[in-house]
Amino acid sequence: MRVAFSSSISGQKLLQCNAPTSRADRAVGLRVCAIKDGAVLDRKLRVAVIGGGPSGACTAETLASGGVETFLIERKLDNCKPCGGAIPLCMVDEFNIPAEIIDRKVTKMKMISPSNREVDVGKTLSETEYIGMCRREVLDAYLRDRAKSNGATVYNGLFMRMEKDGPEGGYTVHFNSYEEGGKVGKPQSIKVDAVVGADGANSRVAKEIDAGEYDYAIAFQERIRIPDDKMAYYMDLAEMYVGDDVSPDFYGWVFPKYDHVAVGTGTVINKSGIKQYQQATRDRSKVKTEGGKIIRVEAHPIPEHPRPRRAQGRVALVGDAAGYVTKCSGEGIYFAAKSGRMCAEAIVAGSKNGTRMVSEQDLNVYLSKFDTKYWLTYKVLDILQKVFYRSNPAREAFVEMCESEYVQRMTFDSYLYKTVVPGNPLDDAKLAFDTLGSLLRGNALRQGAKTVSFGSKQPEKVAA
Ligand SMILES: Cc1cc2nc3c(=O)[nH]c(=O)nc-3n(C[C@H](O)[C@H](O)[C@H](O)COP(=O)(O)OP(=O)(O)OC[C@H]3O[C@@H](n4cnc5c(N)ncnc54)[C@H](O)[C@@H]3O)c2cc1C
Incomplete structure (x- = not known):
């Protein structure tokens, strides 16, 4: 038998709905009722964002500022995403990235050919133009904190799985909470109306909605602390190496960070050769990085194209989870942040600032706007790479x-x-x-x- 009841999370009163009948529901302690798309809510719309990288943090910030009750779940709050950390000027402007987050302002990009011919790119930049170089642990923490200060609840937890509460119901999101410390975590669940998967290239949310696979590159990077005189050379300069030796289908890079350089490369077509390509990148840049000490070795997949499905029901994917990295340049930070913001804007608009139930149609608005805005950019870079x-x-x-x-x-x-x-x-x-x-x-x-x-x-x- 079902009886009406109400419950609360973080002191927030939830709408009247049916009592939990299953063991799982009882464990969670409340249900989010079956509510039709577009129906007026007597509470705020509740959205879980899984993953607190640039895509998740920017999704959460926009949702929370737009009147949606937002839960951001990140497994590692000091996560140091393996990444070159290069961001374009439009990211700094559009996302108000403060100067202290940018380690280096690169105004010279050296392109180095297979025969070691060097061409300096950047002659046309104005005095205020640069490529920003940042450490991801710094950027991501800043964006997450900003989401929190705009009203998002941040959980330190590892998303495990989710289930849908009936055809028009919400979702129960299960995660291992590390809020109390310890490595194992404590099982915790929350009830939400919609979920945004911002959990990167190995997205579990993507698996939950059967989003399909994508081809991926494997990228390898070493962070090397080099002597001060050598670091001075990289003060405002980055290098890109091309050649069969450094990668059969990508480029090798030396990007300057605060007090070290990041040296890396990537490949799709010969992943097992990645260490040999990394060695070649190190060899090609050897004179300039000699005497350096490796302080971190990291590797991670980079998606090659969007997943076959990026939204289903009231679940959407953003950033790497959706597959938004450009070919040729391997750029994904801006597109992650931007897709997160665009997805959140569609939810805020569709739910009339969190007062109505959001629909799959609203999420498709985000996909269609993103594709229209960036399809040509992806296409041109794809052709250039080929x-x-x-x-x-x-x-x-x-x-x-x-x-x-x-x-x-x-x-x-x-x-x-x-x-x-x-x-x-x-x-x-x-x-x-x-x-x-x-x-x-x-x-x-x-x-x-x-x-x-x-x-x-x-x-x-x-x-x-
Ligand atoms: C070596 C390398 C170099 C790169 N260099 C550049 C570059 O210079 N410039 C650029 O623009 N792009 C670069 N990229 C691409 C860029 O890193 C990604 O496109 C970008 O990080 C995508 O952001 P995101 O928020 O979608 O995902 P991510 O940054 O991967 O963030 C996902 C977050 O989700 C969390 N998470 C994952 N699973 C779970 C779970 N189950 N539960 C809870 N949390 C979870 C992770 O801890 C992480 O914080 C590079 C990539 C690599 C691998």
Whole structure:
């Protein structure tokens, strides 16, 4: 028999609903009733955000500021995400990142070809333009704290699983809470109306909604503390190495951090060779990093494309969990933060500031806006990777092309401001001609003709 009751979490009164009948419900202590999409609520909409990286923190901040009762669950509050930590200027502006979060302002990017030809990129930057370099442990903690100060409840917990409470019901989210310390954690559950999966490349939320798999690259990185005189060289400079030795399909990097450099590389097509590519990246940068001490070794998957499904019911994926890293540059921080914010904005708008039940349709609004805004950026970078990272002659042509100030301006504008900048038709024609010349000189077209395909698809949208 079912009887009406009310309950509370963190002192918050919940709506009247049926008493828990199952053992699981009794353990949780309350139910979130079956409520139709769009129905008016007599409490705030409740959303759990799983994962407190840039995507989760930005989702939680926007939800909490928009009137939604928000629970952010992060397994490790001092998490040090393996990452180069490079962020574009638009991230600093749009997400109000304070100066102290940026370790280094890079204004010179050295592109280094397979034959060690060096081209300095950055000549076209104005005095106020730069690539921000940050440590993820610092950036993520700052964004999470900001979500908390805007009203999100932050739990230190490992999300385990969730279940749906009937066709129009909410979700019971189970996690191991580390709030009381200890390594094992204490099982805890909360009832929510919707869930945002921001739990990165190995997302458990994605598995829960059968979101499907994606191809991924494995990226390896060593953080190296180098002598002061060597660090001075990297003060405002980063390096990108290309060549079969450092990666068959990506690039090797040396990025400066606060008091050390991050040296790394990645690959999709030969993951078992990653250590050999890392050694080659170390060897190529050896003169400049000699005498350094390795202070951290880290590796992590990088998604190659969006998952086949990114929303189901009242559950949506954002950031790496959804698969939003660009090809060619391997950039994901901005897209993680942005997708989190866009998803939260759709929930806030759809629920009229947390006063109505949100629907799958609202989540599809987020997907459709994100795809419309960024599809071209992903597409262009995908093509660039296919054309220029496929053989050493093509990579030589790529580095040669970077000499052009026009190319530098276009590249930086696209990266820093996340717009595919329309060029000047005359300069575009000259660029096409020069590129073809570079490719022909390196005999690159013939070598890679069999492997290039321009047929990659637009990220799939979830059916309404
Ligand atoms: C080596 C490397 C270098 C990179 N360099 C750059 C770069 O220079 N610039 C750039 O823009 N991008 C870079 N990227 C990509 C970038 O790191 C990601 O795109 C970005 O971190 C995605 O953010 P996110 O919040 O979606 O996921 P993540 O940053 O992965 O955050 C996920 C969070 O969820 C938590 N979590 C996971 N599972 C659970 C669970 N079950 N319960 C609770 N919490 C959980 C994790 O602890 C983590 O804090 C790099 C990636 C790698 C691997």
